[in-house]
Amino acid sequence: MSTRAQSDGGVAASKASPARNTTYSVSLNGKSNFKDLDMSMTVDIEDTTAHATTIAESSQDLTEQLIEMSLDETDTNALVDLEAEGCLPDESSAVENEVQENSGIEIGATVAYESYVIDESDYFQYALVELGRRLWKSTLDNQRYTKGCLWSPDGTCILVPVHLDGMHVMELPQDLYKLNKDETVSTTRNVSALNTAVHVREGGTVYECVWYPFMNSNTPATCCWLASRQHEPIHMWDAFTGELRCTYRGYDNVDEVESAISMIFSNDGEKVIGGYKKSIKLFDTNIPGRDTFSIPVKQAVSCFALTTDNDNTVTTGSWNGYINHYDLRVPKLGPLFTLGGHTGGITWLRYAALSISTDWTLFSGARMDNKILEWDMRNYTQPTRTYTRKVTTNQRIYFDLSPHEQRWLVSGSTDGNLHIWGIQNEAEEVLPLHDDCCNGASFHPKFPILATSSGKHHCVSTSDQEDSPKTQKEAEDIVVNYENSLMLWWIGKSPVDEVEINISE
DSSP states (O other): OTTBOOOTTSOOOOOBOOOOOOOBOOOSSSOOOOTTOOOOOOOOOOOOTTTOOEEEEOOSSOOHHHHSOOOSEEOOTTOOOOGGGOSSOOOOHHHHHHHHHHHOBOTTOOOGGGGOOOOGGGTTSSOBEEEEEEEOOOOSSSOOOBOOOEEOTTSSEEEEEBTTSOEEEEEOOGGGGGOOTTOOOOTTOOOEEOOEEEEEOOOSOEEEEEEOTTOBTTBGGGOEEEEEETTSOEEEEETTTOOEEEEEOEEOTTSOEEOOSEEEEOTTSSEEEEEOSSEEEEEETTSOBSOOEEEEOSSOEEEEEOOSSOSSEEEEEETTSOEEEEETTOTTSOOSEEEOOOSSOEEEEEEEOOTTOSSOEEEEEETTOOEEEEEETTSOSSOSEEEEOOOOSSSOOOEEEOTTTOOEEEEOOTTSEEEEEESSSOOEEEEEOOSSOEEEEEEOSSSSEEEEEEOOOOOOOOOSOTTSHHHHHHHHTOEEEEOOEEEEEEOSOOSOGGGOOOOOO
């Protein structure tokens, strides 16, 4: 968080990489060439005993310090069930003193970036400057790759779920809080090493994570997120200590705990809405446990979207490629309407109130489907616009809209490219930022900063007869290039005036 200070058992100061004297030009009028950006590096070959397979790691200019960073890792073996106490306690002095003692936090500190002036017309008009980076090491037997990235609502930290490595919370580099009004970063600024501030060692597959919508680092009670993983109920985790606050348990028709595939908070934060294979379950945020209101559905709920105007209706995606809209007040009515158009299961939905429309616009994306569809909810018979990206895997590829004016839509792709579209015009650009699947893209809520994450599961076929000399020789020739990283990019004004590119909105 922005107010978290360094303590003996807390967060260490970020380590910086050597200064960089180059930036990379971005043009939405012409095609920029990012081929000069060297994203490769060589590391020592590791011997994987199970398959004797060589793994080659790719990233730019990273040291072992960047690879092995894992600070303040929390032991989750002694998790306490806090159901009777509630998960969002009152803001008492006792709670604040406890958080201060554990994390070294200065309660009541002000957030400096509140005075920063945002102008989205400056986004992607200048050279991109890399601000921070984090890399996760991976092997063939223990593939650790990111599964998207989500900025906290107050912008002080970012949440990154990592396959086989739980969830990591990393803080915004401290020097960026000093920016005021329309200041920008220097092109010679050192690249910050993104250390882990909170590490929750969740085993298994993490299905989805979502921040509490009113999360504010100055109010520790609000600093939490929800996570759902395989064979477990919904957990709420403390963003300062990494401790389990409470659980929300959904049960199936044989009274067994069921994992939520997706989830979302209501706009007021009072309800937790969970999506399951055969139901939508509503929990009271302050009453954890198994008390729930269930709405039966015929299709598994893979993702949610809510408008800020109405908490009584919810839009859901499904694995069979359809988008359904439900009224939560009439559970037996079924979907109010259904949208098609995708060839794969829906993985991500986002609503936006665009300035070019008087009503809500829905954006939808699917797995094994190269289309992001834009729907005008006044007339949803056909999508109004189609955005093309490359999605050739079943994993979720996130997309995001710029937070203030919704001028820009960004999305990753399985070929490592970042796709940028202008919502108010036909501007489009493709930037090769990663050497592996770019699975996450998230706008910072306050600064012109974009976070991107990369990584995917690599399938390598090997023979069952691993002991034969011929098979071992073939295994030694197998090379898997991967990049499991989180990167922060400055996308706003640049101090290098000569790279400015004018784009009329």
